[in-house]
Amino acid sequence: MKSLSVISLSLASVFSATTLAFDADRLSGELILATGYHSTNSVLSTEGDAKINDLNSNGSHTNDFIVMPLGSVSYDLGTERNHRVYLGTSRDDLAVGDLAFEIGYQYDFANGTQIDIAFLPTVMSGEVWSNPYDTESARTKEDVDGHAYRLKVVNIMNTGLSLDMAYAKSEVDNEGIEYQALHRDSETYYIKTSYQTMVNQYSGIIASFAYTHRDAEGKAETYDQYKTEATYFMQLDAHSLALTASYAYREYDAINPIFDKVREDDRYKLFLSYEYANFMGWQNWNLVSFAGVNSTVSNINFYESDEYVSTIGLSYRF
Numbered sequence: 001m002k003s004l005s006v007i008s009l010s011l012a013s014v015f016s017a018t019t020l021a022f023d024a025d026r027l028s029g030e031l032i033l034a035t036g037y038h039s040t041n042s043v044l045s046t047e048g049d050a051k052i053n054d055l056n057s058n059g060s061h062t063n064d065f066i067v068m069p070l071g072s073v074s075y076d077l078g079t080e081r082n083h084r085v086y087l088g089t090s091r092d093d094l095a096v097g098d099l100a101f102e103i104g105y106q107y108d109f110a111n112g113t114q115i116d117i118a119f120l121p122t123v124m125s126g127e128v129w130s131n132p133y134d135t136e137s138a139r140t141k142e143d144v145d146g147h148a149y150r151l152k153v154v155n156i157m158n159t160g161l162s163l164d165m166a167y168a169k170s171e172v173d174n175e176g177i178e179y180q181a182l183h184r185d186s187e188t189y190y191i192k193t194s195y196q197t198m199v200n201q202y203s204g205i206i207a208s209f210a211y212t213h214r215d216a217e218g219k220a221e222t223y224d225q226y227k228t229e230a231t232y233f234m235q236l237d238a239h240s241l242a243l244t245a246s247y248a249y250r251e252y253d254a255i256n257p258i259f260d261k262v263r264e265d266d267r268y269k270l271f272l273s274y275e276y277a278n279f280m281g282w283q284n285w286n287l288v289s290f291a292g293v294n295s296t297v298s299n300i301n302f303y304e305s306d307e308y309v310s311t312i313g314l315s316y317r318f
Helices: 002-019 091-095
Strands: 027-040 062-077 083-089 101-108 114-120 126-129 141-154 161-172 186-198 203-216 223-236 239-256 261-276 285-298 305-317
Touching: 027 285, 062 305, 083 091, 223 261
Parallel strands: none
Antiparallel strands: 027 062, 027 305, 062 083, 083 101, 101 114, 114 141, 126 141, 141 161, 161 186, 186 203, 203 223, 223 239, 239 261, 261 285, 285 305
16 A cells, blocks of 8 residues: 555664664663463354354353463654654553554653554454354354554643544455444544553542544444543552543444344443562563453344453563
8 A cells, every 4th residue: 555655664764863873771672471361252253153043142252371472662862862663462452451562653742742653463453253143053264454544642731631433444364244234444543542640659540532434345334432531550669550441332334134133332431550670589571461351232232242351471671
């Protein structure tokens, strides 16, 4: 894509300008290795049963042991080190339960504002059932290819107000659904505004509102979503935690031809992240733990689901 080429060339030029003058002191980042447990009963999950007998019940629970290698690395630029290139998973996203690999560039202005431009090459990729509604035979998996672009304006003029915007595109390799109204190739537009305020010197709250529009090939897969979210964060001595709760209402554009009604979802999330710095006296080694639950309540039983995740691991900051 042309836009991808522009971003790639821009990042390449920044890297090229600094390659000959590489300074290890400008390099920083974090490496995380966590293990844990993941469970879901979503009938749409490709980790669940390939064969389903009817469309009126949730899928069976799948329970998996997971290993999560995560982290990020950044390299400061300029004599004042007020801008940088980076890649990896943002700690801010990870703290609220969002996993997204990014390649990006940040610039810090003197008035406190930060501009963050990123390309997310894998956030929309994964696997889906070619035809998740097939009750006659075992369902087969298909790859989803996609990517996203993101622009964040953080802490605008030191007010605590931030703006997050993104555009994403995804395509199913071989769409197996009979009804075109349910075809899933899509473009997605996202905008989020948030405000951070301190409760005291140790803790604060981030409140946000987000709007998402997914323009899918199938009108019954096209939706508008409205989401509110609040995060309470605290840091006291070596301990830090963030507790996030969110609610989203999602309304689809057209009648689902299989269930003969317009789909509406209520989506709930509760997520907790915890960190213990310099664990057991090990300098720069931190104990990290993440736990969360996502629940979707729908007017169509087929789309209802619950998802649980709990992990523990170590991180190393450099």
